[in-house]
Amino acid sequence: MLNIVVMGLMLLGLFFFFGTSVGIVRFPDFYSRLHAAGKGDTLSSILLLAGLALYNLHHLSVDAILVSVKILFIIVFIFIASPTATHAIMDAGYEARVKHWVKRKTPKEPWPGEERRRQERHP
Amino acid sequence: MFTLATFIILAGAWLLLSGKFDAFHLALGGISCLLVALISQDLLFHERKKGLAARCGEAFRFLPYSCWLLYQIIVANFHVIQLAISPRLCERELDPHIFTFKTRLKSDFAKFVLANSITLTPGTVTIRIDEDVFHVHAISRKAAGDLETSETMSEMERRVAWVFEGRA
Amino acid sequence: MKKIALLITLAVGALLILAAEDFPRWGDAHAPANDYLSPYYIEKSLEETAVPNIVTAVLADYRGYDTMFETTVIFCAGITVLTLLRRTQRKAPKAVRPRPARQGADVILQSASRLLVPVMQIFALYVLALGHHSPGGGFQAGVILGASFILLALSYDLKTMLARLSENTLLRLSALGVIIYAGIGALCLLLGDNFLAYAALKVFGFSEVMAHSHGILGVELGVAVTVMAIMFSLYVDLASGGDLDEGL
Amino acid sequence: MHGNIADSAMEFFFILSGVLLLLFMFMPLYRAIWGPTVIDRLVGVNVIGTKTTIMIVLIGTLYNRVDMFVDIALTYALLNFIASLAAARFFQRHKEVGLAEDRAGGQSC
Structure with missing residues (x-):
């Protein structure tokens, strides 16, 4: 029973991490890649660690509970740190005036800049 | 007063971390907590105007907020995965833009919670906070939602204000 | 002069390589150390x-000398x-770079670090104190x-941080760590045993x-203080380009 | 007997998810190596770092020594966070570093 819950949590975490990775590779510019990294990374880490913390409780003892609490510490830490790191990286990009990808209003309008030309090659 | 509160919180963290309850290790923990409480007493409780009781209230109101946030995070992830996996949706929906809005939250910590919540919820990431102006990058027009459009306060800001300032 | 230095270096290197011939084979299961x-x-x-x-036992007890000089090397x-x-006033001033506009103004980073730093410090002291039982x-x-x-x-700027923990304090702390380590060794010497022979500390009522x-714990404390002070002062100097004026 | 089967099944599952985690990590690695700008690389490295924390806990579970590995994982998470922040701050200051491609764009948004 416990094992099934653990498996469910971890599979869900893996699925979200897969989505994150695909997003990081496929999104057009650095800002939208950070969207994937900031959200997916947090949730998939939380789910995977929650699964491991639960599995750790299958031999119930004081030590096991304390170890699970430590994994909970890591979860809380990631919950605080991951969005903050996302924000810091994005702020750095904004300060360095990395341009964000904009949708073409008409199909004929050229993509401005090197990065967007690359995106045009691999839409 | 605040140093004592810091000490108690740190002692709790120590007990959970160490998991050894004999006298020697407890004494070591006491010394460590005292040391940290002294060298970083102004960190955990930065704004001294609010009393401890108000902070406990914040902590209690934070719990339902975090449940709502968790739900939002899950929605956000499905959104990201949809955008990432389906090419057509990517083509149609993706319209990144940067917008700014002015917040009414006063304290730094409330701004921090709001900023991280914006980052974790669908389609929006906080870029920076200038005084009380938030710069937000939204991945599509729809995702920006009422953060961009609302004249007074968006839903999320109202919730954060409820947690930290006690008004609805 | 340079040629002499090169010759000396080459000679010493050759000697070391010759001496390395006498080492047991790499990964030899029956080398004296393994047997x-x-x-x-x-x-x-x-x-x-x-x-x-x-x-921990090997590091701080059996090979206590080794670790003491490692700490000294770090120092x-x-x-x-x-x-x-x-850089001080007397040395040449560096070319003025534009001051990073966002320094010390990032509310998100500051709030996050205020939350995390005390817990991190407690965790560090936990790692120090429970080095006997867990990796640490x-x-x-x-x-x-x-x-x-x-x-x-x-998350704050460098000046705020240096006001909390000044450069002089850092240098004193880094020396203090080495002194704690060597002092425990010398204490053992004073109590009539060998240098760093912790058994002498039993006069304080321990077995x-x-x-x-407990000797190991004290020694580890010295190591931690030195490593902390040196690491932070290295960061301060590297990030500010030497004038402690502004950080990253 | 039943417990043993369940345990070995879980062990297999953990190994499988570790391998999957490793495979998925190659996608951020692609960003980290070929990312067009330095900041893209930073995104990839940050994600890989967070997932390494989980790998450490996973390996601990497989070896039945989670109590040890969890400390290492926590330390790793802390240092990864600080490293990401420091790198981000560094590039914020040295704007010209590695962002040549975007300057070539020339148009303002």
Whole structure:
């Protein structure tokens, strides 16, 4: 029973991490890649660690509970740190005036800049 | 007063971390907590105007907020995965833009919670906070939602204000 | 002069390579270290030092000299970097770079670091204190402590952080760590045993085994203090380009 | 007997998810190596770092020594966070570093 819950949590975490990775590779510019990294990374880490913390409780003892609490510490830490790191990286990009990808209003309008030309090659 | 509160919180963290309850290790923990409480007493409780009781209230109101946030995070992830996996949706929906809005939250910590919540919820990431102006990058027009459009306060800001300032 | 230096370097290098011929083969299961030393450590370290973590026992007890000079090396390296990098008024001023506009103005980073830093410091001290039972010890604790100060310096600006923990304090702390380590050794010497022979500490009312255990803890504290101070002062100097004026 | 089967099944599952985690990590690695700008690389490295924390806990579970590995994982998470922040701050200051491609764009948004 416990094992099934653990498996469910971890599979869900893996699925979200897969989505994150695909997003990081496929999104057009650095800002939208950070969207994937900031959200997916947090949730998939939380789910995977929650699964491991639960599995750790299958031999119930004081030590096991304390170890699970430590994994909970890591979860809380990631919950605080991951969005903050996302924000810091994005702020750095904004300060360095990395341009964000904009949708073409008409199909004929050229993509401005090197990065967007690359995106045009691999839409 | 605040140093004592810091000490108690740190002692709790120590007990959970160490998991050894004999006298020697407890004494070591006491010394460590005292040391940290002294060298970083102004960190955990930065704004001294609010009393401890108000902070406990914040902590209690934070719990339902975090449940709502968790739900939002899950929605956000499905959104990201949809955008990432389906090419057509990517083509149609993706319209990144940067917008700014002015917040009414006063304290730094409330701004921090709001900023991280914006980052974790669908389609929006906080870029920076200038005084009380938030710069937000939204991945599509729809995702920006009422953060961009609302004249007074968006839903999320109202919730954060409820947690930290006690008004609805 | 340079040629003489090169010759000396080459000669010493050749000697070292010649000496390395006499080492046991790499990974040899029957090298003297594997035949006699390792089984001894594995069997005896717990009953002799009451430290379940063999690494800690070997590091701070059996090879205490080694670790003491490692700490000294860290101290010397830190001092050397400081003398090389540190700019004062007398040295040439550096080209003025535009001050990073966002420094010390990032509310999100500041709130996050205010939340995380005290817990990080507690965790560092936990790693130090429970180095006997879990992976950890002086070096790791020093790194985490130093990292917590670096986090503060990153989110606030460098001046605020240096007001909390000034450069002079850092230098004194880094020396203090080495002094704690060597002082425990010298204390053993004073109490009539060998240098760093923790058994001598039993006059304070411990059993001989517990004297080893507590001696190791004291020594680790010295290591942690030195590593923390040197790590943070290295960061301060590297990030500000030597004038301690503005950080990253 | 039943417990043993369940345990070995879980062990297999953990190994499988570790391998999957490793495979998925190659996608951020692609960003980290070929990312067009330095900041893209930073995104990839940050994600890989967070997932390494989980790998450490996973390996601990497989070896039945989670109590040890969890400390290492926590330390790793802390240092990864600080490293990401420091790198981000560094590039914020040295704007010209590695962002040549975007300057070539020339148009303002």
